[in-house]
Amino acid sequence: KAGVTQTPRYLIKTRGQQVTLSCSPISGHRSVSWYQQTPGQGLQFLFEYFSETQRNKGNFPGRFSGRQFSNSRSEMNVSTLELGDSALYLCASSYGQGGSPLHFGNGTRLTVT
Amino acid sequence: GESVGLHLPTLSVQEGDNSIINCAYSNSASDYFIWYKQESGKGPQFIIDIRSNMDKRQGQRVTVLLNKTVKHLSLQIAATQPGDSAVYFCAENTGTASKLTFGTGTRLQVTL
Numbered sequence: 001k002a003g004v005t006q007t008p009r010y011l012i013k014t015r016g017q018q019v020t021l022s023c024s025p026i027s028g029h030r031s032v033s034w035y036q037q038t039p040g041q042g043l044q045f046l047f048e049y050f051s052e053t054q055r056n057k058g059n060f061p062g063r064f065s066g067r068q069f070s071n072s073r074s075e076m077n078v079s080t081l082e083l084g085d086s087a088l089y090l091c092a093s094s095y096g097q098g099g100s101p102l103h104f105g106n107g108t109r110l111t112v113t
Numbered sequence: 114g115e116s117v118g119l120h121l122p123t124l125s126v127q128e129g130d131n132s133i134i135n136c137a138y139s140n141s142a143s144d145y146f147i148w149y150k151q152e153s154g155k156g157p158q159f160i161i162d163i164r165s166n167m168d169k170r171q172g173q174r175v176t177v178l179l180n181k182t183v184k185h186l187s188l189q190i191a192a193t194q195p196g197d198s199a200v201y202f203c204a205e206n207t208g209t210a211s212k213l214t215f216g217t218g219t220r221l222q223v224t225l
Contacts (some may be wrong), residue, residue, distance in 0.1 A: 004156075033211040043215035045200075045201065056212045090156050096212060099145055099164060102211060104156035 001027060004105035006091050012111045018079040021108045023073050023091030031055075031096030031102075032074035037088040037107070046089075049074055050096045068111060078110075086112045121200060124218040132190040134214035134219045136203030141184060145167075147213070148177060151197045160188070188202045190221075198223045 005024040012049075013019050024030050034046040045058040049068035066076045072093070078085055086107050092102035126132045134191045138146070144165040149157035163177045163186075166222040170177050184201050200220050204213040 006156075029141075031211050042217055043204075045211075045212050045214075048211040050211075055155050057210070092156075093209070096211065099162070101147055101159045102213065103159055104149075106156045107156070 002040060004091055004093050004103055006105035006108050007107070008091075008108060010111075011025075011110045012113065013081050014113055015081055015083060016039075017081050018077065019079075019081060019092075019110060021076045021089055021091075023074045023076070023105060024105075025074070025091075025093030026103055029093035029095055030072055031094045031100075032068055032072060033092045033094075033102060034076050035092065036060070036091040037090055043090070046076070055096075081112045083112050089108070116159075121218050121220045123222060125222045125224060126193050127224050128193060128195060130193055132188075132193045132197070134188045134190075134201050134221065134223060136219075137217045138184050138186060138203065138205045138214075138216070140205060140207060140214070141181075142207045143214075145188050145206050146152075146177070146179060147204045148186075149202045149204060149215075150197075150199045151202065151218075157202060161166040193221075193223050195219060195223050195225065 007022045019031040031050045052068045053078040063079045068074045079085045087106045092104045094100040094102045147162040148160040151155045151157045161172045174191045178187045202218045203216045
């Protein structure tokens with residue numbers, strides 16, 4: 001079974017621009033979650049989508065948004081990029097039930113200059 | 114590869130020895146716990162999980178112990194191998210399926 005696929009692997013953007021990251025979950029998984037990983041803050045939860053609906057949200061500003069499509073694929077968008085948005089963005093998928101472990105992709109490394 | 118923490122605690126063990134990685138969690142309402150392994154340049158990889166109604170769970174070469182009284186979780190790796198070198202994270206959730214709270218991580222270095 002193919003794992004979680006994230007594209008692109010690397011992105012370099014300029015402050016003020018916007019960016020869209022893509023995630024394809026494991027086949028059969030209906031939940032997709034997004035996490036931000038930085039050296040200073042570690043792994044932090046952004047949001048979760050289940051059956052095309054946002055089910056949970058972390059403590060990030062509204063510049064961070066996402067969506068999920070009917071095939072469970074998900075995209076994350078960050079608008080008006082700031083230098084502090086530089087991070088590894090990780091997508092994880094699961095069946096979406098309690099006790100169902102998250103399986104992560106290898107992430108998209110975003111650098112904002 | 115990615116730096117997952119400039120000041121991560123580091124555990125150095127010799128190849129063949131057993132490793133014990135510890136984690137303290139803060140939320141007494143957490144009912145599900147997971148250990149992840151993250152190698153340089155990769156995302157976290159699921160190792161083993163445990164629910165709060167259990168004290169111990171074993172996998173292949175790994176054992177997770179849960180002590181709810183002191184809110185402590187540990188990961189034991191038997192016969193540690195060079196391929197086990199990575200950063201290990203514990204994570205907890207409180208029933209909301211995908212919202213995990215991660216620990217800061219421990220770097221495991223395996224020496225030959």
